[in-house]
Amino acid sequence: xxxxxxxxxxxxxxxxxxxxxxxxxxxxxxxxxxxxxxxxxxxxxxxxxxxxxxxxxxxxxxxxxxxxxxxxxxxxxxxxxxxxxxxxxxxxxxxxxxxxxxxx
Numbered sequence: 001x002x003x004x005x006x007x008x009x010x011x012x013x014x015x016x017x018x019x020x021x022x023x024x025x026x027x028x029x030x031x032x033x034x035x036x037x038x039x040x041x042x043x044x045x046x047x048x049x050x051x052x053x054x055x056x057x058x059x060x061x062x063x064x065x066x067x068x069x070x071x072x073x074x075x076x077x078x079x080x081x082x083x084x085x086x087x088x089x090x091x092x093x094x095x096x097x098x099x100x101x102x103x104x
Contacts, residue, residue, distance in 0.1 A: 029036060046068060054063035 049064050049068060050061065053061040
């Protein structure tokens with residue numbers, strides 16, 4: 001026979017852990033909401049384009065996939081973080097290792 005009191009304690013402990021993790025996730029999502037909204041809009045746009053291409057026909061679906069892939073490559077290659085290009089000899093391997101060692 002199972003010990004129901006012990007199971008109830010385990011269930012309450014698991015629920016408390018999930019609540020704590022939920023608070024952590026909500027705080028993290030509130031800080032990065034603009035990134036999530038952007039990602040959701042991009043995914044919705046991709047799904048809409050694929051759905052529209054599939055409604056027209058298989059050949060159109062292929063064209064949509066090619067166009068979306070080309071757009072993703074273009075966007076990936078043209079990203080700019082605003083930092084100037086690194087010059088030769090500016091940072092040594094030791095500088096880079098020290099920088100990454102200090103990351104949390």
